Amino acid sequence: MTQLVKVARIQLVNARMVLGMPLLVLVCVLAANIAIFVAIGTASPPEGATVTGALVSIYIVTLVTHVQTMTQMFPFALGLSVTRREFVAAAGLVVFGQALLYGVIIWLMSLLERATGGWGLGFAMFDLPFLEGSNVVTRILVYAGPFLLLSFAGLWTGIVYQRWGQPGVWALVLAFGALVVGLMALIGWQGWWQQVFDFFAETPALLLFAVYPALIGVVLAAFTYLTSRRAVP
Amino acid sequence: MSVVNLRGVTKRYRDTLAVDDVSFDLHENRIHGLLGRNGAGKSTVMRMLTGQEIPTSGQVRVFGENPYENAAVLPRVCFIKESQRYPDIFLARHALEAAAMVFPNWDQDFADRLVEEFRLPVKRRVRKLSRGQLSSVGVIIGLAARAPVTLFDEPYLGLDAVARQAFYDHLIADYGRYPRTIVLSTHLIDEVADIIEDVTVIDRGRIVMDDSSENLRSQAVTVSGPTNAVEQFADGHDVLHREDLGGFTRVVVSGIPADRDTASLQVEPVSLQQLVVRTTQFHDAALAGAGNGKGDRS
Numbered sequence: 080m081t082q083l084v085k086v087a088r089i090q091l092v093n094a095r096m097v098l099g100m101p102l103l104v105l106v107c108v109l110a111a112n113i114a115i116f117v118a119i120g121t122a123s124p125p126e127g128a129t130v131t132g133a134l135v136s137i138y139i140v141t142l143v144t145h146v147q148t149m150t151q152m153f154p155f156a157l158g159l160s161v162t163r164r165e166f167v168a169a170a171g172l173v174v175f176g177q178a179l180l181y182g183v184i185i186w187l188m189s190l191l192e193r194a195t196g197g198w199g200l201g202f203a204m205f206d207l208p209f210l211e212g213s214n215v216v217t218r219i220l221v222y223a224g225p226f227l228l229l230s231f232a233g234l235w236t237g238i239v240y241q242r243w244g245q246p247g248v249w250a251l252v253l254a255f256g257a258l259v260v261g262l263m264a265l266i267g268w269q270g271w272w273q274q275v276f277d278f279f280a281e282t283p284a285l286l287l288f289a290v291y292p293a294l295i296g297v298v299l300a301a302f303t304y305l306t307s308r309r310a311v312p
Numbered sequence: 313m314s315v316v317n318l319r320g321v322t323k324r325y326r327d328t329l330a331v332d333d334v335s336f337d338l339h340e341n342r343i344h345g346l347l348g349r350n351g352a353g354k355s356t357v358m359r360m361l362t363g364q365e366i367p368t369s370g371q372v373r374v375f376g377e378n379p380y381e382n383a384a385v386l387p388r389v390c391f392i393k394e395s396q397r398y399p400d401i402f403l404a405r406h407a408l409e410a411a412a413m414v415f416p417n418w419d420q421d422f423a424d425r426l427v428e429e430f431r432l433p434v435k436r437r438v439r440k441l442s443r444g445q446l447s448s449v450g451v452i453i454g455l456a457a458r459a460p461v462t463l464f465d466e467p468y469l470g471l472d473a474v475a476r477q478a479f480y481d482h483l484i485a486d487y488g489r490y491p492r493t494i495v496l497s498t499h500l501i502d503e504v505a506d507i508i509e510d511v512t513v514i515d516r517g518r519i520v521m522d523d524s525s526e527n528l529r530s531q532a533v534t535v536s537g538p539t540n541a542v543e544q545f546a547d548g549h550d551v552l553h554r555e556d557l558g559g560f561t562r563v564v565v566s567g568i569p570a571d572r573d574t575a576s577l578q579v580e581p582v583s584l585q586q587l588v589v590r591t592t593q594f595h596d597a598a599l600a601g602a603g604n605g606k607g608d609r610s
Contacts, residue, residue, distance in 0.1 A: 082383065085413045085414055086414070088413055089413055092402075092409050092413075093399075093401050093403070093406050147400075151397070151398075151401075152399050154397050155396070155399055155402075156410075157364055158391065158396050158397075159410060159411055159414050159415075159453075160386040160389050160390060160391065160414065160415075161386070161414060162363070162383050162386060163381060164381055164383075165383060309366065311364060311365060312364055
């Protein structure tokens with residue numbers, strides 16, 4: 080256990096960059112949104128807040144940083160006699176902690192957003208409408224869930240690159256694309272679109288944004304470990 | 313006692329045979345030189361010793377166990393390589409701090425002194441370090457980690473002569489106080505000749521020499537003199553190298569012929585570098601001859 084914490088600390092030895100960078104990007108995106116809404120200059124916004132999808136930015140940045148966890152931190156850590164197993168386990172620990180931390184931070188931002196009436200401009204970047212009426216825990220978990228999914232997706236992509244190089248990543252992306260297209264074709268062919276929409280509309284936010292992403296994240300974590308077994312720094 | 317054993321270790325990458333049926337031991341608390349040309353297989357051997365590569369066949373044992381994914385063995389092994397990459401977001405000090413966390417014998421005072429001496433700008437981004445400064449990061453980690461098995465793979469690319477000497481001096485002094493098993497892999501054989509106690513030479517993935525430097529040095533001589541006398545002297549022994557100039561000949565002979573007339577000859581010891589270079593060439597030529605299927609050299 081202590082070794083695990085040590086290896087996690089190696090991954091966070093420059094925590095300012097590792098944990099701070101996605102937050103910095105988030106703040107910049109928020110600033111950009113405020114600027115845009117000021118520029119548009121709607122004196123009184125229409126009924127309800129305008130929802131922006133800008134929150135997605137921090138999830139994407141987190142995915143990219145975890146690709147680098149594998150392409151840069153992994154070879155370094157193995158150079159320090161860390162085992163692959165320890166490294167992947169420690170990365171999982173970091174991912175869980177980070178998801179929870181960001182979940183709390185986004186929740187705090189949503190409180191701030193509400194208190195300021197959508198940053199004085201009536202737009203919603205954090206306080207998402209489908210979370211209306213949810214309790215604190217649900218809110219934090221809903222913000223945290225997608226981080227798990229995307230972080231482990233980043234880790235797996237990174238270790239695929241580490242093991243099979245560029246061709247491996249292309250194969251992964253193509254396979255993923257084929258899977259999506261195949262699923263869509265299947266749904267269209269079977270005429271399941273209505274059921275799919277219903278699923279997304281009716282599934283509780285906690286399941287849809289926290290439980291399911293976390294489950295997929297765990298599967299991706301397993302893939303990451305298996306791929307790392309024969310990856311060479 | 314040996315702390316590292318390789319038995320019949322082979323590593324094949326698709327169509328290249330990087331390491332070919334290699335067996336040797338590293339003895340406890342000795343300084344070993346792992347020597348050989350570029351691409352001879354030195355780095356691959358060390359990567360297998362540290363569990364970073366998996367042998368295609370054969371057995372690698374470190375402290376009696378397979379090092380691959382072995383959390384009981386690996387923290388006792390420190391592998392410093394020239395090609396080590398560091399995360400882009402790291403400052404130089406982050407690399408040292410990380411090493412301090414994982415190596416149980418880490419000596420922070422020693423590390424601090426080495427940072428001073430090698431003039432390493434610890435607050436600079438790793439990406440902005442010069443080649444020599446990057447090498448000193450590795451050298452500092454390798455020394456301060458005090459790992460029972462420490463491997464240096466071409467650790468001093470870009471280091472100036474003063475810094476290299478500082479490295480050798482610290483290595484010897486610290487080895488004296490804290491004996492450990494050290495492997496030095498390098499091209500600069502002359503520089504390390506006085507340090508290394510055991511020599512393993514690898515060429516084309518095969519071991520061509522494996523002995524203590526003392527034994528090796530006593531095994532070969534340079535003989536020069538009139539061609540006839542030199543040929544008589546060397547008769548029946550491996551001539552590793554030969555130079556002719558008029559009626560005068562100079563040869564490097566492996567195995568010192570006893571009871572032979574040396575009156576008209578000049579006999580000198582062979583430097584380790586000479587011996588390694590000549591032996592490697594000798595093996596290369598023999599292999600080339602065998603490859604032709606004729607056995608003669610043109």
